[in-house]
Amino acid sequence: EIVLTQSPATLSLSPGERATLSCRASQSVSSYLVWFQQKPGQAPRLLIYDASNRATGIPARFSGSGSGTDFTLTISSLDPEDFAVYFCQQRYSWPYTFGQGTQLEIK
Amino acid sequence: EVQLVESGGGLVQPGGSLKLSCAASGFTFNTYGVNWVRQAPGKGLEWVSYISGDSTTIKYADSVKGRFTISRDNAKSSLYLHMNSLRAEDTAVYYCARETGFIDYWGQGTLVTVSS
Numbered sequence: 001e002i003v004l005t006q007s008p009a010t011l012s013l014s015p016g017e018r019a020t021l022s023c024r025a026s027q028s029v030s031s032y033l034v035w036f037q038q039k040p041g042q043a044p045r046l047l048i049y050d051a052s053n054r055a056t057g058i059p060a061r062f063s064g065s066g067s068g069t070d071f072t073l074t075i076s077s078l079d080p081e082d083f084a085v086y087f088c089q090q091r092y093s094w095p096y097t098f099g100q101g102t103q104l105e106i107k
Numbered sequence: 108e109v110q111l112v113e114s115g116g117g118l119v120q121p122g123g124s125l126k127l128s129c130a131a132s133g134f135t136f137n138t139y140g141v142n143w144v145r146q147a148p149g150k151g152l153e154w155v156s157y158i159s160g161d162s163t164t165i166k167y168a169d170s171v172k173g174r175f176t177i178s179r180d181n182a183k184s185s186l187y188l189h190m191n192s193l194r195a196e197d198t199a200v201y202y203c204a205r206e207t208g209f210i211d212y213w214g215q216g217t218l219v220t221v222s223s
Contacts, residue, residue: 034209036152043202043213044152055211087152091209094166096142096154 002026002090006099012107019075021102023088028068032092035064035073038101039084047086048073080106109133109212111203116217123193123221129186129203129214137161137181140206143188145199146216153199156188157206171197193221 003026013019023033031051036044046055048064051071061076075082083106088099115127129141143155156177157166165177176189186203200216 032209036210043215045213046209046211049209049211089152089154089210094157095168096157098152098154100151 001095002029002093002097004088004090004097004099006086006088006102008102009100010103010105012105013078014107015078015080017078019073019078019082019104021073021075021086021104023066023071023073023099025069025071025090029090029092031067032090033064033066033071034089034091036087036089037082037084038087044087075104078104109205111205111212111214113201113203113214113217116201116219118220118222119193120223121194121221124189124191125193125219127188127190127201127217127219129188131184131186131203131205134205136179136184140164141179141186142204142206142210143177143186144202144204144210144213145197145219146202147196147199150199155201158186190219193219195221197221 005024007022033051035048037047038044052064063074065072085101085103087101110132112130119125137160140159142157145153158177174192178187198221200218202216203214204210205212
């Protein structure tokens with residue numbers, strides 16, 4: 001099973017700042033890495049698929065990068081609606097696995 | 108508009124059974140694989156099971172293998188999860204999630220609570 005480790009666990013930033021979230025895989029997942037956003041009481045929402053492709057309707061301030069074992073989700077300038085939990089997920093091999101999440105909170 | 112609506116959650120005693128359903132609309136159901144993903148209260152996401160559009164490929168997490176059964180009825184655009192021998196650690200919100208090579212849409216989830 002591929003283990004995904006996200007860092008930091010919590011990130012405290014202010015609106016307008018840049019956010020950088022990390023996801024590291026225990027073995028290569030090629031580019032088969034997905035990012036989701038989840039707000040309290042809501043289902044997750046797809047942000048980025050295959051490491052760097054923004055999903056339909058996702059603002060350009062969200063970007064993804066990386067391949068192999070190291071991946072990054074960057075939010076260039078935080079909007080108040082961006083404060084949420086972010087999960088990465090690998091679809092390279094079964095079982096699918098998720099990272100434990102990064103809580104992005106308002107400073 | 109893609110919609111996935113889960114139902115069937117509730118309170119069940121340890122060792123009991125429950126059947127979850129997911130009603131899909133807004134897309135051609137039989138051309139997509141679908142997953143069940145769960146989230147224990149205050150915790151992260153855990154993938155549970157996957158079924159391909161034609162039901163020829165089925166996968167389970169080790170934690171549920173032998174206890175849970177995934178199935179689908181394409182004529183009814185519905186996905187199911189039969190859960191047996193339920194344990195306290197199965198308590199979670201269960202989401203169905205459409206897959207197009209990657210998970211792209213999620214339902215709102217249904218809560219399963221396993222407790223005496």
